[in-house]
Amino acid sequence: MRNIKLTIEYEGTAYCGWQWQAGLPTVQGALIDALRKLIGEDVELSGSSRTDAGVHALGQGANFKTDSGISLYNVLRGLNFHLPEDIAIRHVEEAPLEFDSRHDSKAKTYIYKIFNRQQRPAMLRRFAWHVWKPLDISLMSEAASYIIGEKDFASFMAADAQVRHSMREVSTVQIRRGEDGLVEIEVVGRAFLRHMVRIMTGTLVEVGMGRIRPETVAHIIAAQDRRRAPMTAPAHGLTLIKIEY
Amino acid sequence: MRNIKLTIEYEGTAYCGWQWQAGLPTVQGALIDALRKLIGEDVELSGSSRTDAGVHALGQGANFKTDSGISLYNVLRGLNFHLPEDIAIRHVEEAPLEFDSRHDSKAKTYIYKIFNRQQRPAMLRRFAWHVWKPLDISLMSEAASYIIGEKDFASFMAADAQVRHSMREVSTVQIRRGEDGLVEIEVVGRAFLRHMVRIMTGTLVEVGMGRIRPETVAHIIAAQDRRRAPMTAPAHGLTLIKIEY
Secondary structure, eight states, X not given: OEEEEEEEEEOGGGSSOSSOOTTSOOHHHHHHHHHHHHHSSOOOEEESOOOOTTOEEEEEEEEEXXXXXXXXXXXXXXXXXXXXXXXXXXXXXEEXXXXXXXXXXXXXXXXXXXXXXXSOOSTTTTSSEEOOSOOOHHHHHHHHHTTOEXXXXXXXXXXXXXXXXXXXXXXEEEEEEOGGGEEEEEEEESOOOTTHHHHHHHHHHHHHTTSSOTTHHHHHHHHTOGGGSOOOOOGGGEEEEEEEO | OEEEEEEEEEOGGGSSOSSOOTTSOOHHHHHHHHHHHHHSSOOOEEESOOOOTTOEEEEEEXXXXXXXXXXXXXXXXXXXXXXXXXXXXXXXXXXXXTOOTTTSOOEEEEEEEEEOSSSOOSTTTTSSEEOOSOOOHHHHHHHHHTTOEEEEOGGGSOTTOOOSOOEEEEEXXXXXXXXXXXXXXXXXXXXXXXXXXXXXXXXXXXXXXXXXXXXXXXXXXXXXXGGGSOOOOOGGGEEEEEEEO
């Protein structure tokens, strides 16, 4: 038995998220289909992060076990042949049998992109949220400092999420301005709650617009109540950049 | 009578190029339709650059004349409301009556993007050409030096192009490597022949792969014969960045 680890890039626009769902287009489903065509068997594919519908990835992690003797090179070439054009395998490697993408992931890096300018974007509209009101990056960075650390993030969790507890550790929240009105929010943590990065982004944007004060973010988190946090930022601005094991 | 100048962004994927063609989706056609809805009249819209089918733009220029008293702000907002989501107006201003986008353009900047890595891209596949063979950037830069200047570029012109003469001046060809295997070729000139930037890119890529020597590019240009130059790079890697007047 072998354990094969994949690094996957995808544009999430056309998918109902990572997680397999009967009869719906999902990234996990497309990968399982491509693996069936390639090695002629159904595999169990474990993914590092359950990205939402519309969220993209440059470095999603996954692994599957197989008895097939197929070479790693042929897994890479064969999957890229069978997969649709909006999913691509970036890297393939052999992993120890006990390795599991989901449980062994130590850090996840996400970047949320915002086009902060009056006119809507056209070319890269699928990859960034358009926010026309000017954002104050220094206020947002101040607010971000209240997010860093190990905390109960119940306020930044989708109302319907089912988890044992909502303690999570966020190690980095970095906000930077690029060309053409682009604002990027880079977030790193061991694991995130459902919608956590998007609710966090929605909250930081409210701060950037001057609607709430940076220190209010500390109170929102302390309340441990989703109803205290502002809107969830749209999925299409979010990209899973990499997974560290 | 007023003369109104537009700066336009678009993703070219869905269009048969800039130039209006009966019954086909074109960027110029979509703009004329949106202007008709907004100001209730048919306008003649002059564009700075006739981008090919599939080519993108961040800063295409255009202008139209009208007797309408509509404010510039309402032109911007109204066009962005009526246009499809893959076309957006970035800027609107009043121009002198004699201004013409096509004839008064002094310099055009294009960037051709290449993903130079073994694995095909997924996320930004619409905006860059995938070249898997490693490219030698220093050889390409050496070859680029033979392109700079005022020359007869008949070798870099689509076989079916109809022009009075094929003398053109190229002021910049700059090649740089970015993240994730990205290679960008920035080209600046007063005007370009049909397919010129794409044939130039195809030629530079042949040099980068070691198939032809940098100095051969001088001979290809001197031959003034399209059959001497290599393949035309695909349209989807090309973006018109800006127009200077």
